[in-house]
Amino acid sequence: MQCSRCHRDEIFFQPYSGLHLCSQHLIADVEAKAKKMIRAQGWLKTGDQIAVLLSGNQNSSALLYFLKKLTAERCDIRISAITVADCIGLHSNTSHAKRIAERLDADLIEVSLPEEFRIGTDTITGKKQDISSPQMLPASRSIIDMIAQQHGITKIAWGLCLDEAAGVVLECVIRGDGEKLVRSSSRQDGPLRICPFISVTATEVSQYAELCGCGDEPIPRPEPGDGLHKDTIAMLNGYTNNHPETKYALLNLGENLSGSPGGIAGLIHACEWYREYHCGCGNDGSIQIEVKNGAT
Numbered sequence: 001m002q003c004s005r006c007h008r009d010e011i012f013f014q015p016y017s018g019l020h021l022c023s024q025h026l027i028a029d030v031e032a033k034a035k036k037m038i039r040a041q042g043w044l045k046t047g048d049q050i051a052v053l054l055s056g057n058q059n060s061s062a063l064l065y066f067l068k069k070l071t072a073e074r075c076d077i078r079i080s081a082i083t084v085a086d087c088i089g090l091h092s093n094t095s096h097a098k099r100i101a102e103r104l105d106a107d108l109i110e111v112s113l114p115e116e117f118r119i120g121t122d123t124i125t126g127k128k129q130d131i132s133s134p135q136m137l138p139a140s141r142s143i144i145d146m147i148a149q150q151h152g153i154t155k156i157a158w159g160l161c162l163d164e165a166a167g168v169v170l171e172c173v174i175r176g177d178g179e180k181l182v183r184s185s186s187r188q189d190g191p192l193r194i195c196p197f198i199s200v201t202a203t204e205v206s207q208y209a210e211l212c213g214c215g216d217e218p219i220p221r222p223e224p225g226d227g228l229h230k231d232t233i234a235m236l237n238g239y240t241n242n243h244p245e246t247k248y249a250l251l252n253l254g255e256n257l258s259g260s261p262g263g264i265a266g267l268i269h270a271c272e273w274y275r276e277y278h279c280g281c282g283n284d285g286s287i288q289i290e291v292k293n294g295a296t
């Protein structure tokens with residue numbers, strides 16, 4: 001099949017647009033979506049020192065590549081990377097993160113969290129931590145924020161993509177937890193999170209990473225979350241097979257619920273919270289967050 005935009009062979013089909021894309025036009029499409037999101041949210045400003053949260057996985061590596069490329073001619077913006085060892089929810093491969101940062105000529109801040117914030121055992125009691133506890137979640141973020149601020153970082157770039165963001169919106173709806181999406185105004189402490197790939201599908205980010213030479217050494221992800229989360233993702237993916245635009249509709253819903261002037265900060269905050277929560281869940285199918293309004 002021929003590319004819809006030129007005479008080259010297609011390597012990728014976009015179900016939601018009906019377009020067949022060659023490698024060059026897939027790269028252009030991904031970068032156009034990321035640039036549009038950055039412009040819409042005002043995420044690049046003179047004087048910014050942006051650190052990419054570099055786990056070593058494809059999304060974070062591709063994001064560092066993209067931001068370095070985007071700001072190559074900008075002397076007023078600095079792009080670096082920050083990597084966190086054994087942090088809940090990040091699944092860092094620090095050795096790969098180091099190689100990626102070196103390859104892309106980015107300074108790397110290495111953070112080693114205190115033992116009590118790592119996945120595993122409680123250093124005081126010796127027992128397994130209840131890392132699903134809501135009290136645990138902001139703590140690891142606070143330490144990352146503190147270290148980033150010590151290095152003069154103004155924004156932290158996170159490789160969040162459309163699939164994860166749409167899944168969180170649907171999960172918030174199913175759990176009756178809409179307030180997570182609308183309290184962005186209360187989350188202005190610490191460096192702002194920016195997510196240029198939030199409107200790009202996971203498959204597209206993966207293809208982009210491969211095409212840009214960032215696709216090696218993928219990090220195996222653990223089984224995510226509790227039973228409700230798994231069912232939500234399975235339902236969303238199944239529904240999207242027949243209605244390819246569904247994840248974009250959910251992203252728009254999340255952005256609208258987050259409201260202005262916060263943009264999609266509330267959605268990003270909800271994604272951050274849920275990612276840490278899901279990674280702290282056991283795989284016993286239990287629902288550890290209560291479904292609100294009479295379902296319990």
Ligand SMILES: [Zn+2]
Nearest residue numbers: 003006022025
């Ligand atoms: Zn083409």
